[in-house]
Every structure is written in structure tokens, then in C-alpha cells.
Amino acid sequence: DTEVTQTPKHLVMGMTNKKSLKCEQHMGHRAMYWYKQKAKKPPELMFVYSYEKLSINESVPSRFSPECPNSSLLNLHLHALQPEDSALYLCASSQVETRKAKNIQYFGAGTRLSVL
Amino acid sequence: AQKITQTQPGMFVQEKEAVTLDCTYDTSDQSYGLFWYKQPSSGEMIFLIYQGSYDEQNATEGRYSLNFQKARKSANLVISASQLGDSAMYFCAMREVSGGYQKVTFGIGTKLQVIP
Numbered sequence: 511d512t513e514v515t516q517t518p519k520h521l522v523m524g525m526t527n528k529k530s531l532k533c534e535q536h537m538g539h540r541a542m543y544w545y546k547q548k549a550k551k552p553p554e555l556m557f558v559y560s561y562e563k564l565s566i567n568e569s570v571p572s573r574f575s576p577e578c579p580n581s582s583l584l585n586l587h588l589h590a591l592q593p594e595d596s597a598l599y600l601c602a603s604s605q606v607e608t609r610k611a612k613n614i615q616y617f618g619a620g621t622r623l624s625v626l
Numbered sequence: 627a628q629k630i631t632q633t634q635p636g637m638f639v640q641e642k643e644a645v646t647l648d649c650t651y652d653t654s655d656q657s658y659g660l661f662w663y664k665q666p667s668s669g670e671m672i673f674l675i676y677q678g679s680y681d682e683q684n685a686t687e688g689r690y691s692l693n694f695q696k697a698r699k700s701a702n703l704v705i706s707a708s709q710l711g712d713s714a715m716y717f718c719a720m721r722e723v724s725g726g727y728q729k730v731t732f733g734i735g736t737k738l739q740v741i742p
Contacts (some may be wrong), residue, residue, distance in 0.1 A: 531630050541728070552717055552732035553671070566729065604728060612659065612678065613721060613728050617671035 513537050516601050516618035524626055525591060531621045533584040533601030541565075542584040543615065544576060545600040553600055559584060560606055591625045598622050629653075630718050630733035639708045639739050646693070647703040649718030655679075658682045658699040659721040662692065666714045674716075677701055703739070708740045 514535045523529050533542065541560045545553035557564035559578040573595075575587040584601055602615040629652040639645035651660065663673045677685045677692045685692040705712055707726040718733040 552734055555729060558729070569725065600669075600671060602671070606728075613674050614661065614673055614676055615728070615730055616673060617663075619668065619670040 514618035531586040535603040539603035543602040547598040632733035661719040
């Protein structure tokens with residue numbers, strides 16, 4: 511079983527709703543990530559938090575708002591989404607070490623989001 | 627910019643046979659990491675195996691081995707003794723480390739189906 515837990519597993523929301531996706535890891539990792547994955551496509555990086563600070567924002571629309579309350583938790587706040595935002599949202603975590611370290615990203619099971 | 631190429635959209639293998647999934651990569655970094663992930667239909671990205679650019683020996687993890695040919699920039703995954711549970715999407719990925727965080731880029735994936 512993965513040590514990265516994502517809730518909820520499924521979410522259906524209207525375009526005017528506000529919802530949040532949650533991710534928690536218990537591996538002592540200091541980097542956490544949000545990915546978006548459309549059907550039959552590879553995951554695409556959205557945000558990276560390193561030591562609870564936002565390090566990468568891959569030009570994601572402002573209707574997606576990440577939050578990292580502490581090193582174990584990562585949230586993704588959703589507001590006024592569009593139907594094209596329907597996708598699998600994956601959270602991952604890793605160590606933050608030297609360039610020669612493995613720094614393997616471990617993923618959660620994902621949240622399947624449908625925007626109506 | 628780094629790039630991962632997986633040229634096999636789909637593969638079939640007979641149960642108990644071995645199968646090789648191809649991956650080539652392109653990077654100007656001297657230090658990089660290569661990963662293979664498995665994604666069943668449930669959606670979770672499962673880490674399988676890692677190869678560092680400085681590792682002289684090919685990585686092995688149980689039935690998985692990585693055929694790393696640095697000069698050819700290839701990192702093929704070999705699955706021995708295929709099982710029905712191996713049916714899934716397989717993604718090759720490469721890590722780039724910059725500014726204390728890592729960014730992982732995924733290939734488009736190969737769908738493997740194991741036939742009884």
C-alpha cells in the first residue's frame with residue numbers, strides 16, 4: 511500500500527463549486543507535488559513544494575490554488591473549474607537530496623475529478 | 627530540456643514469458659535519474675525501478691530489470707516471468723534536479739497486456 515494518501519478518491523463538482531483535494535504522506539519527505547493526468551496521457555506537473563515553500567508553478571490557472579500547511583500535508587483548492595479540468599489528480603512526495611540521490615517520487619492513488 | 631520517448635503504444639506478452647519495454651531519453655545533464663512506473667487501471671502510479679546516471683550496474687528489483695545503455699541513451703525495462711497482474715500502463719520517466727527540487731518528466735507510456 512502507498513504511504514501517500516489522497517482524499518477523496520472520486521469527486522464530482524459543478525463549475526460554481528469550491529472543493530479541496532487533500533494529500534498526506536508519512537515518509538518524512540520534504541518535497542510534495544501535484545500532477546494532473548488526462549485520460550491516456552502521462553502525468554503533467556502542476557506544483558512543487560519544497561520545505562513547505564512553493565518552488566514550481568507550471569503556469570497553472572488561478573482556479574487551482576495549492577496549500578502546504580506542513581511538511582506532511584498538501585492541499586489543492588478548486589474554484590470555478592471548467593469541464594476540461596476533469597482528470598486524475600495525483601499527489602507525490604520525495605526526499606530533497608543531492609543530485610546523485612535517488613529522490614524517488616512516491617505517488618498516491620489519485621483523485622478522479624469530474625467537473626459538470 | 628529533457629525528453630523521454632516510448633515508441634510502443636501497446637504490447638502483448640504471454641503469461642510466464644519475458645517482455646522488454648523500450649525507453650530512450652535525451653538530456654544535456656551529466657547527473658540524472660531514470661525511473662519506471664506502473665499504472666494499473668485503478669490510477670495509482672507505482673514505482674518499480676530506478677537507475678542513476680552514475681550507476682555502473684543495471685538496476686534490478688525482483689522480476690524487473692533495467693537495461694541501461696548510457697551511450698545509446700536508452701533505459702529499457704525488462705519484466706521476466708510475466709503475470710496477469712502485470713497488465714497495466716508503464717511509464718518511463720527522467721528526473722532533473724535544479725535549485726534543490728526535482729522535476730520528473732514522463733514518457734507517453736506503453737500499455738502492456740498479459741495473455742493467459
